[in-house]
Amino acid sequence: MAQKSETRNPDAEYGIVCAGAVSTSLVGRLPGHARALGPVAGVSYRVASRIANSLKAGWPVPSFDELDPYRLILFSSSPEQVSPLVQLLLDAKIQWSGKSLIFWDCDVPGMLLRRFGASGASIARVRRCGVAGHLTVTGSAPALTFANRLIRELKAKPIEIAPGSEVLFDAAMTMGTAALTPLLDSIARILRQCGVRDAEATHMAAGLFAATATDYAHSGRQSWAWHIQEPDSEELFQQLRQLEEPLRSLLRNLLMLGFRAFDRHPAVLAALAAGMTDPDGA
Numbered sequence: 001m002a003q004k005s006e007t008r009n010p011d012a013e014y015g016i017v018c019a020g021a022v023s024t025s026l027v028g029r030l031p032g033h034a035r036a037l038g039p040v041a042g043v044s045y046r047v048a049s050r051i052a053n054s055l056k057a058g059w060p061v062p063s064f065d066e067l068d069p070y071r072l073i074l075f076s077s078s079p080e081q082v083s084p085l086v087q088l089l090l091d092a093k094i095q096w097s098g099k100s101l102i103f104w105d106c107d108v109p110g111m112l113l114r115r116f117g118a119s120g121a122s123i124a125r126v127r128r129c130g131v132a133g134h135l136t137v138t139g140s141a142p143a144l145t146f147a148n149r150l151i152r153e154l155k156a157k158p159i160e161i162a163p164g165s166e167v168l169f170d171a172a173m174t175m176g177t178a179a180l181t182p183l184l185d186s187i188a189r190i191l192r193q194c195g196v197r198d199a200e201a202t203h204m205a206a207g208l209f210a211a212t213a214t215d216y217a218h219s220g221r222q223s224w225a226w227h228i229q230e231p232d233s234e235e236l237f238q239q240l241r242q243l244e245e246p247l248r249s250l251l252r253n254l255l256m257l258g259f260r261a262f263d264r265h266p267a268v269l270a271a272l273a274a275g276m277t278d279p280d281g282a
Helices: 045-055 079-091 110-118 143-153 166-176 180-193 198-223 233-242 247-261 266-277
Strands: 014-018 037-041 072-076 100-104 122-128 134-139 157-160
Touching: 014 045, 014 079, 037 045, 072 079, 072 143, 079 110, 100 143, 110 122, 122 143, 134 143, 143 157, 180 198, 180 247, 233 247, 233 266, 247 266
Parallel strands: 014 037, 014 072, 072 100, 100 122, 134 157
Antiparallel strands: 122 134
16 A cells, blocks of 8 residues: 655654653653654654654654664654664665664663764764753764754753763662662661651651752762761760661761762771771660
């Protein structure tokens, strides 16, 4: 069956490779599609048509080869469709030299990314980072330059991550999110043991974290409670003795991390370190 003709924008700047719920994705929210979007490619022409209709811009194409005239290509996919879409893109008759390829909020194995790079394309990756109004981006120019421009079109601030450090960045994100939730819950549980009501304990634990984070955002390391004044070692040990394991060791390690990281109060650090090896200590 013949495909219906599509209205094509001669001033289009980029093509898109898409799968999944594109209209609610980062790439689907770009405001410049009506002006700049050209060919839309998917796992099938039917899917490409659906995506173009959803975006109300661009035109579906039956072959990834039709992306070749465009120096900028955007890629966005649900996790289960990443591999087949990448393979279709790799198999397409595209001259990658001088082209920019930006992956939006999807994980593509580094081995595949390197294949595009080896063919002459510049690569950039844009991802959410859990901080409202910010998106992380890593890559090389000119793809990096295009990515920063498009992020700003989303009214977001780009946070550039050095190439090769994405996993380290992810570790920082984990420490600031999932790894903190059990600590929040532990604080709330201790407060309940002190007689604080359930709801109040939860709100109080969250409030402590929020206040600490706000102070840190304002003053950095100087917001630390013991930046100047040395804490009383015995008071800290009394607190530690009240806790059961593993919270006792967790608090001790967090305290020691602070004294080491901020290079403050070596006598207190030494006392805590000695207590770790003293079975009759804290």
